[in-house]
Amino acid sequence: MSCKICAEATVTEADRLVEVCASGYCHVECLKRWFKENCIIVEKEHLKSYHFPAFSCATCLKSVPFTVKTEEGSPINLTETPDPTTPHTLTLESLNSTRTIKMVYVLTG
Numbered sequence: 001m002s003c004k005i006c007a008e009a010t011v012t013e014a015d016r017l018v019e020v021c022a023s024g025y026c027h028v029e030c031l032k033r034w035f036k037e038n039c040i041i042v043e044k045e046h047l048k049s050y051h052f053p054a055f056s057c058a059t060c061l062k063s064v065p066f067t068v069k070t071e072e073g074s075p076i077n078l079t080e081t082p083d084p085t086t087p088h089t090l091t092l093e094s095l096n097s098t099r100t101i102k103m104v105y106v107l108t109g
């Protein structure tokens with residue numbers, strides 16, 4: 001099995017391959033980088049919004065979930081946004097009805 005994004009099959013302790021659909025695997029770091037590169041950030045005075053588009057498998061068109069699980073079952077968030085516990089900030093997350101687009105709004109006081 002090789003990564004759908006970088007086509008490499010190399011796996012390290014820190015960068016595993018996760019199954020994203022019946023036909024494919026991706027590196028966790030490749031997915032994180034893809035979401036980071038394709039995230040649209042809109043910054044206004046007290047509001048920063050992050051728009052994460054869907055990453056779809058080219059073969060089956062299935063969208064990769066925003067949180068994947070390792071073989072041991074621990075969840076990994078693929079969309080990196082500022083730490084929601086930062087003081088004086090409020091973070092709101094929303095997904096569209098098909099859970100393929102994620103919006104994160106960070107309000108600062």
Ligand SMILES: [Zn+2]
Nearest residue numbers: 003006027030
């Ligand atoms: Zn990769």
Ligand SMILES: [Zn+2]
Nearest residue numbers: 021023057060
């Ligand atoms: Zn697929």
